[in-house]
Amino acid sequence: MQSIKTQDFHLQHTLDSGQVFTYNVEGEGYRIIDGAYSFFVQQKGDVLFYEGVDEPFLIHYFRLDEDHSQVIEELQKHKQLKEAVTAYRGLRIIRQDPFQCTMGFLCSQNSNIPRIKKNMQYFVDRFGNGVFPKAGTILSNLTQARLGYREQYIVETNKQVNETFFRSLEGMSYPQAKERLMELPGVGPKVADCILLFSLDHLTSFPVDVWMINVMKELFPSCRKKTPPQIAAFAQRKFGNYAGYAQQYLYHWKRMQN
DNA sequence: GTCCAGGGAGCAG
DNA sequence: CTGCTCCATGGA
Numbered sequence: 001m002q003s004i005k006t007q008d009f010h011l012q013h014t015l016d017s018g019q020v021f022t023y024n025v026e027g028e029g030y031r032i033i034d035g036a037y038s039f040f041v042q043q044k045g046d047v048l049f050y051e052g053v054d055e056p057f058l059i060h061y062f063r064l065d066e067d068h069s070q071v072i073e074e075l076q077k078h079k080q081l082k083e084a085v086t087a088y089r090g091l092r093i094i095r096q097d098p099f100q101c102t103m104g105f106l107c108s109q110n111s112n113i114p115r116i117k118k119n120m121q122y123f124v125d126r127f128g129n130g131v132f133p134k135a136g137t138i139l140s141n142l143t144q145a146r147l148g149y150r151e152q153y154i155v156e157t158n159k160q161v162n163e164t165f166f167r168s169l170e171g172m173s174y175p176q177a178k179e180r181l182m183e184l185p186g187v188g189p190k191v192a193d194c195i196l197l198f199s200l201d202h203l204t205s206f207p208v209d210v211w212m213i214n215v216m217k218e219l220f221p222s223c224r225k226k227t228p229p230q231i232a233a234f235a236q237r238k239f240g241n242y243a244g245y246a247q248q249y250l251y252h253w254k255r256m257q258n
Numbered sequence: 259g260t261c262c263a264g265g266g267a268g269c270a271g
Numbered sequence: 272c273t274g275c276t277c278c279a280t281g282g283a
Contacts, residue, residue, distance in 0.1 A: 148279030
């Protein structure tokens with residue numbers, strides 16, 4: 001077991017904030033699957049213990065290379081964010097495997113997190129031999145997965161993507177990559193924004209779901225008569241490069257209230 | 259039983 | 272372009 005010292009990092013808030021679905025409690029820590037990797041992590045105070053990946057991977061995955069105190073400072077300039085940021089300080093936006101992230105949020109539409117986790121576990125067990133399957137390989141034998149109407153989106157998207165596709169997205173701007181992602185069946189503005197934020201490093205992305213509609217309307221009265229895309233645009237104007245973090249803190253904070 | 263969930267596609271206006 | 276309906280399923 002290796003370890004790394006962290007600052008302003010909270011493993012549980014990070015994992016439980018609905019951005020990643022392929023992890024499970026194991027002992028006193030968690031086992032996480034990301035792409036071809038399966039690894040164990042456990043946090044004790046500021047120290048993160050890990051096994052199964054190397055240090056550069058871990059730093060990249062949890063964004064430990066970022067000065068998170070600066071993110072906090074920036075977010076706290078907005079009084080509406082203070083409570084959420086204080087309560088869940090250390091919530092990092094993960095850098096996930098893009099294909100895995102795409103599958104997760106294709107499963108997410110009109111669903112709930114426990115169910116999405118089950119869907120993703122099925123992909124791992126049935127196609128991945130313990131890790132996440134490769135892009136373009138989730139094509140058949142999906143009846144047992146109980147995906148409902150999302151099954152056709154999974155299959156059709158897998159017919160259209162491979163590893164090169166996701167690599168090409170990495171070179172694109174936010175609007176370019178979003179437009180390209182939305183050409184995939186089952187990927188609309190919300191799912192695209194989640195993929196862009198959680199796997200493609202676009203921290204200006206601001207995914208708006210039911211929870212975000214509600215929390216934004218509570219905190220910012222000017223959002224009360226806005227549509228979801230208008231709320232996203234409002235937040236991106238207001239928070240700029242910190243919009244993604246604002247979104248994730250607010251989302252987790254709001255959900256933990258219920 | 260009923261309501262809701264990290265929405266998107268298809269269609270009418 | 273916006274607004275409405277339907278979608279299949281399980282968790283609460």
